[in-house]
Ligand code: HEM
């Protein structure tokens with residue numbers, strides 16, 4: 067039934083969405099059961115179905131794109147879709163940053179007796195010293211040290227910034243039809259992405275084993291791991307998508323005119339980059 | 354609003370058949386139908402829960418269910434109505450109508466459109482399955498405040514959390530699709546300021562959705578980690594704050610109520626001009642008012658938290674900001690009234706519902722204003738007064754608008770006129786019973802009856818009994834509605850293309866029922 071109505075491509079009925087729903091349902095239902103003592107099999111099966119769906123769905127889109135079914139109007143729809151999807155991700159991170167700011171500016175000073183909370187402090191937590199970083203008046207998670215900014219985090223900042231440069235360089239390569247530059251730039255970007263992740267894994271290891279800084283270390287630990295963890299997850303996603311783009315570039319996909327997939331992933335990568343900068347300032351630096 | 358010429362579309366394929374048609378469809382009309390049926394089924398399930406609530410509250414004392422289950426019912430009723438009935442109902446209308454109203458062949462991203470819908474039945478199943486789990490379903494209210502939802506909640510809460518994640522994901526994709534459709538798929542000549550108001554209101558709503566659904570996802574994610582992985586976001590001992598939960602929730606929650614009402618404003622702004630046979634009064638002021646309401650909705654949310662002990666500066670700021678919303682809202686009400694002024698009005702069923710909307714929604718708006726005044730909200734907060742408020746805006750507001758939209762567009766969808774007599778019975782039955790149901794709740798609320806409590810003091814007995822009777826009648830009226838819907842689909846007087854004498858807009862230029870594919874060639878809008 068696919069008719070290019072007035073040029074706009076209307077896709078055939080598709081079983082990929084329902085496959086995705088089933089995968090998502092199994093994964094999340096399985097995860098919740100797992101949290102309450104169930105086996106992890108359902109969750110893993112669900113994740114596998116989801117990954118299968120992603121391959122199938124994107125595979126279909128790539129084939130449609132290669133066979134020239136998309137006109138510029140379809141391209142615009144994709145661009146808007148990706149742009150607003152990234153905006154929704156911005157808002158997701160904004161929620162966690164909001165929580166960090168609220169805790170640092172209000173919740174914790176109030177526990178220390180500021181504003182009209184003198185009696186809370188006097189009666190409930192007289193010994194509590196309300197300074198950031200903190201694991202709260204209950205000393206939740208026990209003694210810990212906070213993570214400094216100028217070690218691995220600073221190196222990681224440089225790595226992500228350079229990866230933004232190499233990605234742009236790759237894009238220039240694509241635009242002047244220089245495949246070598248494109249592929250080399252992408253390889254560098256992917257490598258820098260995974261290097262970042264490796265260093266972050268090392269940082270977490272260090273935090274857990276030497277600083278006693280854990281997810282359970284009160285508000286500081288919660289915000290630290292939630293923000294850096296979700297960011298790391300996005301780097302993982304971004305690097306994986308870049309890797310797919312790299313493979314596709316090696317297969318000869320994309321032309322200097324038509325390469326929205328490349329651009330979409332690049333947008334995503336820059337977004338992840340910017341989140342890191344904000345994170346570096348407020349999670350690592352200004353403590 | 355706009356006149357158009359349509360070209361016959363020659364390569365018009367019919368609909369495929371069988372169950373897989375519905376599962377795999379990428380057609381906006383099919384998907385709209387799916388959304389609408391899903392919403393209606395959820396309305397009946399959520400409605401059944403409301404009947405349990407009203408049965409328990411029929412008399413003081415404990416009769417029907419135990420308190421824990423009572424609270425589970427209020428919680429699930431709220432969640433199902435908000436996320437299962439009203440929101441999907443509005444998205445169903447958007448799917449059917451937006452492409453028809455802007456002259457587009459379909460939604461911009463049809464496959465994703467299918468996914469947005471097909472996540473819902475799975476999320477709904479996950480949510481409802483919590484009722485059958487050990488420890489019972491969530492019982493912390495639809496607002497799931499910490500620590501009720503973290504420290505003190507049953508195991509099933511984690512399933513609830515993932516259901517919310519899925520619902521949010523679906524809404525975000527739906528919203529992205531609407532934005533791309535409106536910006537990218539309009540027929541030539543359909544400039545933004547010629548767009549029907551229903552399209553405008555949904556367009557603005559879509560931005561609200563993309564901005565706040567991720568924040569809701571963040572809130573439930575923090576709940577999840579507080580519950581299972583030892584974080585302290587909402588725990589003061591670790592330096593977190595239970596009130597912080599309320600901030601995150603209401604940053605989502607207040608825009609959410611506008612997500613449910615803005616498309617309703619759009620529906621009413623389509624119906625009233627048709628039956629008043631006049632152009633909508635103040636079209637551009639309607640657009641600007643909608644945008645202002647959407648903007649304001651981000652900066653007033655803490656009016657739900659007046660009693661949490663915010664600093665006085667916060668109370669004052671949120672009070673004044675909240676009251677400001679009355680201005681654009683009043684612009685809308687005055688514009689609808691002015692549209693009817695000296696119009697040659699007729700009172701077909703859609704118009705009856707629309708007029709009821711204008712009256713009854715306004716009552717809800719006024720009680721909102723009352724509660725927006727911080728010092729007096731100390732008295733109203735968490736009483737039946739607020740229950741009355743939000744049911745006036747949501748039931749006689751959002752839900753009435755969806756029902757009005759059904760009566761208005763059903764002939765276009767099904768090709769049959771709705772039986773006038775049955776429609777009028779449904780209308781009068783609903784509009785009387787809904788007031789019997791909710792109006793007394795103002796009185797018992799002002800007198801101090803708290804919400805979310807299965808028992809109450811004797812002085813509230815009379816009004817509660819009356820309210821319950823109204824509730825049963827209103828519930829039954831919606832079962833009758835099901836009968837009307839089925840009867841309309843099965844048959845009835847054939848509808849013309851134009852359907853209503855005074856109707857303007859592109860959707861009335863295509864045949865009734867609308868062919869499976871419309872506007873394959875874009876119409877010319879002058
Ligand atoms: C004139 C505009 C409005 C104003 C000034 C307003 C004001 C308020 C205030 C101050 C509260 C909090 C009461 C309390 O907890 O003590 C409230 C609650 C509520 N409002 Fe409104 N409102 C308005 C319109 C709406 C609309 C249009 C909707 C939905 C379509 C809505 C839905 C709700 C809901 C669901 C609650 C209850 C939330 C809960 O469960 O605690 N309101 N409103």
Ligand SMILES: [Cu+2]
Nearest residue numbers: 607610654657
């Ligand atoms: Cu509100």
